[in-house]
Amino acid sequence: MGWRGILGFEYGIVQAPLGPDISGPELVAAVANAGAIGLLRAPDWEAPDHLRDLIQKTRTLTDKPFGVGMVLSFPHKENLKVVLEEKVAILQVYWGEFPKELVSEAHLAGVKVIHQVGSFEEAKKAKCAGVDAIIVQGREAGGHVIGQDGLISLLPRVVDLVSDCDITVIAAGGIVDARGYVAALILGAHGVCLGTRFLATHESFAHPYYKQKLLEYNETNYTNVFGRSRWPGAPHRVLRTPFYTEWRHFPDDENEENQPVIGHSVIHGVPKEIHRFAGTIPNATTTGDLDCMVMYAGEGVGMIKEILPAAEVLRKLIEEAQQIIQQKFSHV
Numbered sequence: 001m002g003w004r005g006i007l008g009f010e011y012g013i014v015q016a017p018l019g020p021d022i023s024g025p026e027l028v029a030a031v032a033n034a035g036a037i038g039l040l041r042a043p044d045w046e047a048p049d050h051l052r053d054l055i056q057k058t059r060t061l062t063d064k065p066f067g068v069g070m071v072l073s074f075p076h077k078e079n080l081k082v083v084l085e086e087k088v089a090i091l092q093v094y095w096g097e098f099p100k101e102l103v104s105e106a107h108l109a110g111v112k113v114i115h116q117v118g119s120f121e122e123a124k125k126a127k128c129a130g131v132d133a134i135i136v137q138g139r140e141a142g143g144h145v146i147g148q149d150g151l152i153s154l155l156p157r158v159v160d161l162v163s164d165c166d167i168t169v170i171a172a173g174g175i176v177d178a179r180g181y182v183a184a185l186i187l188g189a190h191g192v193c194l195g196t197r198f199l200a201t202h203e204s205f206a207h208p209y210y211k212q213k214l215l216e217y218n219e220t221n222y223t224n225v226f227g228r229s230r231w232p233g234a235p236h237r238v239l240r241t242p243f244y245t246e247w248r249h250f251p252d253d254e255n256e257e258n259q260p261v262i263g264h265s266v267i268h269g270v271p272k273e274i275h276r277f278a279g280t281i282p283n284a285t286t287t288g289d290l291d292c293m294v295m296y297a298g299e300g301v302g303m304i305k306e307i308l309p310a311a312e313v314l315r316k317l318i319e320e321a322q323q324i325i326q327q328k329f330s331h332v
Helices: 025-033 048-061 077-086 100-108 120-129 151-161 178-186 208-216 242-247 299-303 310-329
Strands: 013-015 037-041 067-071 090-094 112-117 133-137 168-172 191-194 220-223 236-239 261-267 270-275
Touching (some): 037 048, 067 077, 077 090, 090 133, 100 112, 120 133, 178 310
Parallel strands (some): 013 037, 037 067, 112 133, 133 168
Antiparallel strands (some): 261 270
């Protein structure tokens, strides 16, 4: 089953590339050292030198393979060059098309390509491009959500789509524990990708206050309130905080540009002002009115009860998934 590994890794578990810089070298190395796929998040602007530093710092913390996630709707050509030059194990791309020519270029560099999709049509394009794996993201996912379909309906369709070729299928969206892991395997996935669960780990670069709120709040909403100017047409799933509840009907013709500055942060080494309704989550450097900042989370957040080391999250996922399958299905 999934714990036997995917794409040459020991286990079939992927740590999502948490933006803007939440999945840094410490988290990625911890996941890699535990045998799973850790993904750095590339900057959402061209920063090849910084990205190279991130990759090299991660290599000082682990001798295991890992990857880099990249949003294709932001400038990325120079960053992509660095990923291929550094020959990381995995390039994960999403929110845009990654054509066959670039997949072939990555393969020549020894880099495997995972394309994250949110619809059946996107999956067909990824298959035609010759990617190594497809992450199927359901609408239950936290952060920016690519599609409208729920995971339980979309995942089997993509599994069937690629059944005639050697493409690994990875499930994402609302999965935080072994039950979700096993459910995804039963639906045909080879592995799972978790974001919110790894956000709530010791090694993630999220602000401690944000991590605490992941334990306190159980409800999320799918919205377009935050970050409209910087990333238009990119709906997202957020914690239902008091600030969000008060402002969830923020007028559609408004955005963060004319809103007051509510905090400051250093993101990928660059000082940034955070405006009210910005799409920037609080990282460990953030100061200001954190209660009024966006806090992304998937629908499974209510099942997260404690902040754990990343290796412990992985151990529990694998051991408990094995127990579930042995207890529920071994006699079938």
